[in-house]
Amino acid sequence: MPDSATPFSPAQLTRDHILRALRLIERQGPPLPPSTVYDLVYKGRRYPPRPVLQLAFQLASGQPEATLPLLAGNPTNNLLERLDFTVTTKRPILANSPHDGDVAAQEAMQELYTGTASEADKPGTAQQRPHKEAPAAEAHEPTAPYQRPAPTLYTPAMARAELFLSDDELAAAQAALQRRRNLLLQGPPGTGKTFLARRLAWLALGSTDTARIELVQFHPSYSYEDFVQGFRPDERGTFRLRDGLLVEFCRRASQDPGRPYFLLIDELNRGNVARIFGELLLLLEADKRGPAHAVRLPYAPAGSPPFFVPENVFVIGTMNLADRSLAPLDYALRRRFAFVRLQPEFGEPLRALLAAHGVPAALISQLITRLTALNQTIADDPELGPDFCVGHSYFCQPPTHPTEAPEWLRLILQQEIGPLLDDYWLDQPAKAAAQKKRLLNGL
Known part of the structure; x- marks a missing residue:
């Protein structure tokens, strides 16, 4: 007490x-x-x-x-x-359902519903409401229109030059994506999962065509309404039925069936995946694609067309294994994906990258030797394990000038790797301090 x-x-x-x-x-x-x-x-x-x-x-x-x-x-x-x-x-749910724990709040939200844009335009469908004058237009600074970068050619040779994977490993990842249409890249933080996900899409497209790639990051507040469909506020503060990112992306892909489209989901397991995916849990399967397997979305108005995932949509997700606050994926979701595990690569690819940028050979050897030893210590720790190893991406942006290399390495170890070790060994500060001392010795 x-x-x-x-x-x-x-x-x-x-x-x-x-x-x-x-x-x-x-x-x-x-x-x-x-x-x-x-x-x-x-x-x-x-x-x-x-x-x-x-x-x-x-x-x-x-x-x-x-x-x-x-x-x-x-x-x-x-x-x-x-x-x-x-x-x-909280989000609106069906009355009398097992989750109907706040009826008053749900009734208040229903009063905000004005229907879809098409329903609001139909005569006789709107409820009688007192007339309100439109709010005065607010002044805003002019914003520059967003323009997608022009696509550029992307070849297997370019991928081999920047990916820390062997030809066999890259070919295996590509084969898994083509076979299952859904691929999950998992591994410790800093192993280039998102980097690889984007390059796999570019390889399949043959270019960096961003119009056919959509990137989304899951998080604890991300919901089914954001991803698939639900009631969301518009610019006037009224709730309308809106399609989410997935529906809009699949609609775009279905209009261009001859070319592949890629949905990249970063940090997939940071969200409540089963709740976010909803019907996608069924439609993700490679043999459940196309109009023949379409389903009615629960929020969709009567008479609206059912939803399906086109055959030319591929999904690549990334999953961090080191976050203890995240729940593991359930088996129903796991069997929809092929899995590729990425590991820290403190070997020849990193050595070649750093040497090409003029980092002194002695400093490269120090970096590789010390990080390899640190990862072995982390992997051997019963409270941590291989999923907590330090990835190579911390060191993939070498300094612009070789004379800056010692300070570049010291600051990464001190400002990025050091705090991570303090968190890993929160209850063993002496162990964290000893590991940091080994990393920074002589730098």
């Missing part, structure tokens, strides 16, 4: 305190007031964030009547997220 002379503060709460509160809620079921905007998601269940934090604060402080000195919303959510919990925004 905390010292009664020192007031207990929310900053002293740990992840274990929150887990203790969640276990108590599950075991004893104390009634919690429903949330209206946010949910704390843990093991597939949803809880109101501030009441959970309030209970954890009372248990940790040993004061059953203590009041949490934090407001709901961002102050509460930020603290929970710092403790590696996921906080998501």
